[in-house]
Amino acid sequence: MSVIYQRVALIGLGLIAGSMAHAMREQALAGEVTGFARSPETRAVAREIGLCDRICDSAAEAVAGADLVVLAVPVGAMGDVMAEIAPHLAPGATVTDVGSVKQSVIEAVLPHLPQGVHFIPGHPLAGTEHSGPRAGFASLFRNRWWLLTPLPDTDEAALARLDRLVGAMGAKTDRMDPGHHDLVLAVTSHAPHLIAYTMVGVADHLRRVSGEEVIQYSAAGFRDFTRIAASDPTMWRDVFLHNKEATLDILGRFTEELFVLQRAIRMGDGPQLHEYFTRTRAIRRGIIEAGQDTEAPDFGRSPEARPGE
Numbered sequence: 001m002s003v004i005y006q007r008v009a010l011i012g013l014g015l016i017a018g019s020m021a022h023a024m025r026e027q028a029l030a031g032e033v034t035g036f037a038r039s040p041e042t043r044a045v046a047r048e049i050g051l052c053d054r055i056c057d058s059a060a061e062a063v064a065g066a067d068l069v070v071l072a073v074p075v076g077a078m079g080d081v082m083a084e085i086a087p088h089l090a091p092g093a094t095v096t097d098v099g100s101v102k103q104s105v106i107e108a109v110l111p112h113l114p115q116g117v118h119f120i121p122g123h124p125l126a127g128t129e130h131s132g133p134r135a136g137f138a139s140l141f142r143n144r145w146w147l148l149t150p151l152p153d154t155d156e157a158a159l160a161r162l163d164r165l166v167g168a169m170g171a172k173t174d175r176m177d178p179g180h181h182d183l184v185l186a187v188t189s190h191a192p193h194l195i196a197y198t199m200v201g202v203a204d205h206l207r208r209v210s211g212e213e214v215i216q217y218s219a220a221g222f223r224d225f226t227r228i229a230a231s232d233p234t235m236w237r238d239v240f241l242h243n244k245e246a247t248l249d250i251l252g253r254f255t256e257e258l259f260v261l262q263r264a265i266r267m268g269d270g271p272q273l274h275e276y277f278t279r280t281r282a283i284r285r286g287i288i289e290a291g292q293d294t295e296a297p298d299f300g301r302s303p304e305a306r307p308g309e
């Protein structure tokens with residue numbers, strides 16, 4: 001691969017920025033990568049592990065001369081970070097973000113955007129429950145979607161260049177309207193996280209009644225919930241506070257469906273439960289057939305799709 005940006009500045013040095021740093025280094029996509037995080041401890045770890053070519057002690061220093069700046073902080077911090085770096089951005093630079101919510105980030109960033117600097121919001125649909133500067137790894141984005149939500153006046157050349165970087169890190173790119181993005185993600189990511197947090201909360205509450213059995217005999221389904229519910233509290237607090245309407249809409253629908261199933265159980269309506277679960281199983285199989293879950297066991301995928309056979 002060849003260098004796509006001469007200098008990339010990563011603001012916030014956690015899972016996503018760290019994975020970008022590793023992926024860009026592996027593929028030699030940037031001439032130099034600088035990094036800044038607010039906490040001195042995070043910067044110290046980032047230096048110790050050589051996460052970037054240069055870790056700076058201020059955001060201003062990190063973005064000076066950068067042709068790409070990546071905002072990789074919790075969504076509630078994006079506006080303040082943009083205000084801080086704005087006077088130090090190079091003319092013609094591109095600023096992107098990786099936030100899990102798009103509309104509120106755009107509203108927070110745009111008022112601070114200097115003339116001649118491009119802002120292209122983005123969101124990699126890839127992550128783990130781990131956070132911090134040690135959590136990143138180069139293959140995180142491989143074969144995952146990275147949605148770009150350009151604004152109506154976005155410069156096409158700047159967009160194509162960012163698209164190229166994201167693709168070179170292994171991701172598949174697509175473009176989406178920011179408001180639509182927030183609704184889709186409320187269904188596929190935000191509401192599911194809240195449900196996992198709640199289920200683990202319920203089990204924790206029960207543990208106080210039933211001793212350690214909830215932990216000792218935790219079944220695979222519940223363990224999956226606990227993985228999700230171990231995700232970073234600051235990040236997820238901000239996601240819910242900044243994608244409020246869409247999340248509440250989906251949770252309202254979720255509650256209605258839950259009542260339907262609850263009633264079917266109470267009434268002993270086996271056919272209704274069976275029909276419902278048959279439909280949901282088809283959705284899972286569709287995701288796997290579309291190659292969206294690379295870690296899942298295969299349910300009847302074609303032999304060509306099974307590596308090593």
Ligand SMILES: NC(=O)c1ccc[n+]([C@@H]2O[C@H](COP(=O)([O-])OP(=O)(O)OC[C@H]3O[C@@H](n4cnc5c(N)ncnc54)[C@H](O)[C@@H]3O)[C@@H](O)[C@H]2O)c1
Nearest residue numbers: 012013014015016038072073074075077099100127131132
């Ligand atoms: N974790 C995921 O699964 C995932 C996936 C896709 C997108 N995202 C989004 O990416 C962004 C970063 O998430 P992450 O998982 O890398 O988080 P993380 O917690 O691993 O890292 C966040 C980093 O930002 C730093 N930070 C926080 N506030 C700051 C500020 N005001 N100024 C400078 N640095 C600051 C923290 O010190 C930390 O280094 C978030 O907006 C999140 O919504 C996360």
Ligand SMILES: O=C(O)C(=O)C[C@]1(C(=O)O)C=C[C@@H](O)C=C1
Nearest residue numbers: 100124125126127128129188189
């Ligand atoms: O795999 C996980 O741990 C994730 O939850 C990653 C996940 C998701 O919901 O898919 C979480 C938040 C992001 O904004 C994007 C990806």
